[in-house]
Structures are given as C-alpha cells and as structure tokens.
Amino acid sequence: MESTTVNTFIQMDTSSLVDKVEANLVQLLVDRKLKIGDVIPTEIDLSKNLGVSRTVTREALLRLRMRGLIETKKKKGSVITSPDIFSIIGKSLDPHLLDQETLKEIFEMRLVLEIGMADFLFQNITAEHIKELKEIVKNEPDTSEDYVFHIDHEITFHGKLYEITGNQTLKKFQKLLLPVFDYVHNSGLLKKPATIKKFVSHKGLVDILENGSPELFRNAMRNHLENHFLRIFS
Numbered sequence: 001m002e003s004t005t006v007n008t009f010i011q012m013d014t015s016s017l018v019d020k021v022e023a024n025l026v027q028l029l030v031d032r033k034l035k036i037g038d039v040i041p042t043e044i045d046l047s048k049n050l051g052v053s054r055t056v057t058r059e060a061l062l063r064l065r066m067r068g069l070i071e072t073k074k075k076k077g078s079v080i081t082s083p084d085i086f087s088i089i090g091k092s093l094d095p096h097l098l099d100q101e102t103l104k105e106i107f108e109m110r111l112v113l114e115i116g117m118a119d120f121l122f123q124n125i126t127a128e129h130i131k132e133l134k135e136i137v138k139n140e141p142d143t144s145e146d147y148v149f150h151i152d153h154e155i156t157f158h159g160k161l162y163e164i165t166g167n168q169t170l171k172k173f174q175k176l177l178l179p180v181f182d183y184v185h186n187s188g189l190l191k192k193p194a195t196i197k198k199f200v201s202h203k204g205l206v207d208i209l210e211n212g213s214p215e216l217f218r219n220a221m222r223n224h225l226e227n228h229f230l231r232i233f234s
Contacts, residue, residue: 018056018059018063025046025060026064036081036082039077039078040077042077043058043061067083068081068088095180098180104184104232107185107190107228108232110181111229113170114158115221115222115225117170118214118218119214120170121161121164121214122213130210133157134206136202137203140202159175162174185228190231190232199223199227200220200224205220205221
C-alpha cells in the first residue's frame, strides 16, 4: 500500500516573541540608563543585542512609538520621549466602549479625587482665586435641593478647583473623567437617583475655601457629592 505524505504548513504565531522583545527593549533602555532625549541604538544593533530578526525588532519599536516612549527625529534617529499618557488613555476612554463595571469604577474614582484635593487647594489658593470662584457661583442659590448634574456647570466650577491645586496631571485627568461621569449619570447604570433635601452648594464650598480648613472642605465636598454616593450604595 502506497503511503501518501501530506505536507502541512503551520503558520507560526510570532506575537509572543514580539511581546517579549518589546519588554526586553524597554529593559535594555533602562539598563543603559538612557534618559529623555537620548538616542537609542539602531535597529541593527538592537537586533544583534536581543538575538532576533530585524522584522521582529521593527515591530517592537513600532509598539514603543505607539506607546509614546520613542519618536523619530531627523538626522538623529529614534530618541527617548516622555509619553503623553492622557492622550493614550483618552483614546480608550470612550464611555460607549467600556463595560458597566469599568464605567461605575471611573465614576467612583472622580468622587474620590474631588474629596481628596482639599489640602492641595488650601496650599495654593489665593484671594484672586476666591474672587474668580465667587464670580462662577454668583447666580447659584445659597443652598441647593434635588441636585441635578449638569456637565457644563461642573466643568466650570470643579475645573477651576482642579486648576487651583496646581497639579496639571489632575486637571488633565479631570477632563478625561467628566464625559464618563456625565454618561454614567444619565445612562441608568446607577440605582434610582436619591433625593437630597439639602446639601453643601458650590457657594458653600467657596465660603469654606475662603474661611475654613482642609478638613472642613473634605467634609463639605463629601456632603456636596452625597447624592452620587447614595446612588452607588443604596
């Protein structure tokens, strides 16, 4: 009986190799103590050092460029850069593309940030800041009832608070979180909205910033956000 030899061509998955080379590239740059602005070795040199083909090295370098870790400069080659993490995160932070649990946790994260900024606010706030905040809230009532979230209003007031902290990373993060916060608020993801008879208004927060302390502000901000906490926990 004549046997038949069947040649089977198996396509090898090289993604795991590229993953390893990507990690090794980062470690190599760290080991060589390269800093932002330093030129990295050439593709050929990296391939020799890592013992892989130039194709694999090229793919790994492309990934580093996409992560914002390196960029190509004319007449210099590839150099180390400081990645714009918010640009990278922002591309994935579309609320329509995130699962419900992630959306809920991002919603909760912003509440934590709002309460936790107290000490930074008091460290940096000036009389001019107080004047600007008073101008923002001048048309608001002294006390508020049945709190309803309006993203434009929140951006103006809370955005100013983030600015006063002097922490640019916080401010950038806030801009990323606000659309998610608005989406979650209106999506029905949280439980039925709670009714709050009274809570600390924006005007009340400004008064504490002018005359109070970080501890008073933390408590007041927690009260200001009470409706959202009740929607999460009730």
